[in-house]
Amino acid sequence: xxxxxxxxxxxxxxxxxxxxxxxxxxxxxxxxxxxxxxxxxxxxxxxxxxxxxxxxxxxxxxxxxxxxxxxxxxxxxxxxxxxxxxxxxxxxxxxxxxxxxxxxxxxxxxxxxxxxxxxxxxxxxxxxxxxxxxxxxxx
Numbered sequence: 001x002x003x004x005x006x007x008x009x010x011x012x013x014x015x016x017x018x019x020x021x022x023x024x025x026x027x028x029x030x031x032x033x034x035x036x037x038x039x040x041x042x043x044x045x046x047x048x049x050x051x052x053x054x055x056x057x058x059x060x061x062x063x064x065x066x067x068x069x070x071x072x073x074x075x076x077x078x079x080x081x082x083x084x085x086x087x088x089x090x091x092x093x094x095x096x097x098x099x100x101x102x103x104x105x106x107x108x109x110x111x112x113x114x115x116x117x118x119x120x121x122x123x124x125x126x127x128x129x130x131x132x133x134x135x136x137x138x139x
């Protein structure tokens with residue numbers, strides 16, 4: 001029982017560190033999204049660009065602070081980008097579906113927040129696989 005509690009604690013701490021680095025990349029993503037959407041682009045295109053820039057920042061932070069690299073750097077990066085592409089499709093789809101619904105139609109920042117929340121867990125387990133070749137194990 002104590003061993004299980006230790007494993008759960010370790011997984012919780014890993015997710016907490018992931019949440020912290022993700023928060024940094026997400027703030028960058030969100031601020032860039034707002035800059036773009038309120039100056040030159042519509043919400044869907046702004047999301048694609050801001051999300052893509054945040055992917056690179058997030059990879060560098062996670063490589064440095066979260067996961068132990070169990071693959072070649074290039075392979076981990078390509079897998080992380082592929083997983084992030086899935087996250088991009090997921091988040092852009094959410095924004096697209098919400099963009100004409102009240103209150104999201106006049107507040108695109110709300111749809112972005114919903115999309116970011118939904119993609120958090122998808123990204124955690126996907127990136128964990130990209131870096132460490134595992135999904136759920138806490139060993």
